[in-house]
Amino acid sequence: MDNECLSRATIGTEAFDDAEKLSEIVDTWVNRTGWNSFVKQVREVLGAEAFLILEITAEESPNRFIAQSYSEECSVAYPGRKIPDFLLANEILTTALTKKKRFDETMDPSFLAFRYLHGQLLLDRNGKPIAALVVGFDDEGMSEDSSFNSSVSLVASLVSTQIDFDREVASRKEIESMLRHSQKLTSVGRLATGIAHDFNNLLTVIQGHTSLLEMVVEKVGDEKATESLGLIHSASLQAVELSKQLLLFSRQEPVNLERCDLNQVVREFVKMMRRVVEETIDFEIQLGHGLNQIEADRSMLGQVMMNLIVNARHAMPNGGRITLSTSVHSLSAGKGEIAPGNYACLSIKDNGSGIPTDKLPKIFDPFFTTKEEGKGTGLGLANVAAIIREHGGHIGVSSQVGEGTNFEILLPMMLGLQPLPEKEKKEHKFKDSLKNTTILLVEDEDGVRKLVRKLLEMLGCDVIETSSGRDALNLWPKISEKISLVVTDVVMPGGVSGWDLAKKLHSTHPDLGILLTSGYNERPENHGLGAENQIAFLQKPYEAMDLKRTLLQLLTGEPVKAEP
Template sequence: MQAVIVQVIIMLHAAFGCMFLLMNWQHPAKFSRLIAQSWLLEAFRAGIVYAELDRTGGFSHWHSLSDCLNLVATWWLLAGCADLVGARLPAKLGKFYIGIGSGVILALRYLAPPALESAGVAADQAIRWSLLVELVLIFTTVTIARVTILVWFIGLWRRTRRPGTLPAIVFGVPYIAFGLAVPWQFYFGYYPEWIYLGWTLRVLGFSLGLVLLLSDRQLVALRASEARVRRFIESNIQGVLICNFRGQISDANDAFLRIIGYTRADLLAGRINWQNLTPPEWAELDRRVIDELRTRGLCMPWEKEYFHKDGTRVPVLVGVAMLDDQRSEESEALAFVLDLSDRKKAENRIRHLANFPELNPNPVLEFAADGSLLYQNPAAEEMLRRLGQDRIEKMLPAEAGQVVTQCLSTGQPRLRLVTKHGKHTLSWSFYPIRQQQTVHCYIGDVTERTLLEAQLRQSQKMEAVGQLAGGVAHDFNNLLTAIIGHLGLLQNGPALPPEAQDSLAEIAKAAGRATNLTNQLLAFSRLQVSSIQPLDLNEVVTNLGKMLRRLLGEDIAMHLDLAPGQLVFNGDAGMMEQVVLNLVVNARDAMPAGGSLRIATNSERRPGREANVSAEVASWLCLSVSDTGTGIPPEILPKIFEPFFTTKEVGKGTGLGLATVFGIVQQHHGWIDVESEPGLGTTFRIFLPQQHVTLNEPSGQVRLPAASGRGEVILLVEDEPAVREVGVKVLGRQGYKVLAADNGRTALDLWSVHRDEIALLLTDVVMPGGVSGLELARRLQAEKPALRVIYTSGYNREVAGDEEAMRQGMNYLAKPYEIERLFLLVREVLDGPVTPATIRPAGS
């Protein structure tokens, strides 16, 4: 009967040990592994007991092994139960317990009996007492361990009321009792069958309790694990979904649903399939991924796109892994989906920002905080090649390092540091990027802008000087008008002695030279009286041919290279002749030892150059005058158009020649380019707006001598006393009655008295007092449409006033004028018809 019971005990320990191993294999845990090891070891010990049943007492090596294994099994059981209730026993404690216990067992088994025999104890008694002490020591420690397990289980029952703790506690009491009874069973030799039966029940009950505890613990752990997985899936910022190979999605978190724009109701209704979410062009890649997944159970993440519910596409990064080892269509692709929309936008932004410096036509640099160069774009490299440099560092402003440090410390940019490199001028602007501790630098080639600014400053200076010169010339013209008028009175008066006649002739020459001088000043200031009409540039040059050859002399060869056909522009013939003459005279003076002069004309299409000319491409006429003379030094070239600037000796030049050319060209809405090198000559190029018209042959007109007045009343309005006085005298001698006024207000007073008598208004245009000559004429003609008007001024018509009301050669007389010209114009206007052009309503 004992043998049968021991066999049952062996089978129970083996069965429960295997059960615990199965639990550990399904859900690996330390406590299930330790208890499985303990129960299987107990099964082995029971087998040893079964083998020794026919022996009672005495010495046996198998008993020694059984007792040592009992220590190991007890420790594993103790450690497993401790882990089951959440405690952790240190591994060193187990090594100490097993090591010391095994040493004591072996000492008592093999060393104590001989020692007792040497002390005079009988051999069988020595073995008996040694085994008794061994069993007391071993089962005392085993009992302590089993009591500890029982205490843990009691506490676990109080805390959790888990079902498995109760049978473990109930059957743990006999488990402890049987441990205490083993030494005394040996001492008294008491081995009844009921003890083995109780041992069987104890093993069965305690094992069932552990099984229940382990099952409950593993179920709780499984539920906790599933809860953790669920929390992981739901709280994951990435999209997570579970699907099979057919594309059916069984579960997905909210992050994935947000990515594709669907709701959980759509998911539960089966409206979402990952294959339908994939655009067609990604299907082949998905098939390759599925093949890899079937083979390896996982695959590397790959980029693709999903359809959003609204039809748009969402770039994503997908990674998948199998949840089991099956490869059927029903197997479940735990998939992680990362929305790449923001990253793609950032990448596009980065590419955009990277393209900005790379494709920027202007040089771009980046400096580190220590001033070292980190980056230069292709435009900077192209600039280096263009300027013949090999390194950008050689071209940096001297204070570039300090500027970088200052920009980063203050956060403020430093703009427009200018450096010169040969003929090129560069502008450097530094912008701090404090977050990256770098400074960006943008380089601009401002060579052309600098030249244009210099030209603008020169033009403004010339404009200011021109206004001054024009004002002086205007006042001087008034004086010359008085001088020439009195000179005419003297010359047309009674006969004078020859000496006086000679003096008057010299005075007339001086007045003529003074008139030319004032005309040059007015031409420079663009205030010269001009007669603008369509002209042929070739004809202007050709008409001056003989005169130019006489000016140049025999040592200078002149070549005309004129473009075929008519080159028509709007201009003043006298002014343009003056331009050509001044340039030719300058060229002659630059070739004292002789040389060659070339005058050429042509037409070309190009944009304008001056501020008052449109920058659009248009047709321009070019008049070029080239010489082989001494040339102009570079330091003098910017000053050549300034009035009164000359390099000639005193008395050989006024300094107004080129200034006059500049003013005339500006007045004709053109510009001048100059190229010159010392020793190689100079070329002036004048550009004028071309007119696409054809000129007819001019018809000559013959002027008759002016007749005397017939007592007509003339209202003379002139603010300059000398001019007013001479006008009264010369017109009075010619047979006219003259009423003189110094301004418009006085003239209106005289008009109110002599309205019916006055036949002609001779008025200066620009006058003080608030009423100009034009305004005065309008008022008077409004009251008397038959009134004739002659305008006079020292300014050109554009400055003086309305060009339509003042027609050159018809009712406009430019100062200074000869008295014969005055007499002729007065007679022509009085005898001619009243034209509508001279009748203007008041206020128009």
């Protein structure tokens, strides 16, 4: 649009009464020609030395120029566009923008670009400042001219409408991006859950048969075979930890909260880490006060610190310092998904290589890693974020390449709570043998069923097996009198899950010990069976001794603590 058309537009303000026409004009001026072309045309029509549009931040102070245009005289007086820096630092402009909607000021005589400054605040539809128009000129009477004021007012209306629209579009895009990200995480979580379940079934077979072979090899004294089996067993344990990370990421690994002192958790963890981290890594601890009232899962907090410290160590191959500090942090306003209130803050800082700015937004994404290919799963920080979310907390990160990285974790504080009373420790005597115990084994996976049967028979049990919950219910009337314990998988075909089977059998035989096993980590209390001593859960994969111990507890009526 040329200057003549623009002049006619600024004069005929009555033609632009409705918002639809304003939008059409802004679309023509801004979206097609760009902001800088727009402000240049406006400056020329006004006959001004300078015309600028500044953004107003949440703090209601100017901090960025959206667009700017200067006359040749201004450019000569201040080459390299130093005028914006002067204006942002100038007390006249800053004071005027924060206290007035419209202002006319005389510049300091030392300022050579122009003598007078006129400005207007632009408000959004809610009356909140979002930007400012600033006009610099030399004609003392210009700000009193009705045509000038009409033109500036019209432009102010057009610009405020466009900026408000741009912000709304940007906000909508951000929400859409967050929704897509959430949907992606949900899909990946479901995939991870399924993989972890199947993975745990395979690991059950691997670990179980490894244990059986170790028993045999131990009897014959074959050291080489014993060493090889030990390596297999060690590798399977690492695979178990990876599976747990997958379940944790997909929120299938439950959080077991208990009252604890954050400082004590940090001290104990650092004491352990000093033994395993290279001597070239120094630990510094800075502990605050009043941090003894949080509810947290100690083991998961340990996993969080372990992941962050391992990452810090990798960022300092030649050694360095890791600083762990705690403090009480009060939020007067919400931060992300957490509400205002008092939080225990745990900071873990290193002086390593740092994280590039473009990678920081992605570091908590699953399967994203900054490590070399083959040296990272990309699940560590995703799980850290998942753990903190499960605790109702927040994790943030700041980093500078070449200087280091700082992770800050906020955990809700449980103020005003009395210390939990110490539980009485009771000694219980267990029956030490499962000989002559008849067990109903219900498992749909052939490999797992054969393994568990073999383990049970080695423990001296008689075993009756079925491959589904429905088959077990159909068989039950014929075998109920001889069954002492039931071992059942949870996820099975045929419409009868392990939980369904347990509820049915427990309703008619309340003294019957029932052990449920699954690749998922579940709890009897999640299925209305938490108060029953005769119901227990063991997550796959499990060791032979864990199976024996749990079955003995069920057989004697001893309360069984759920295994992680």
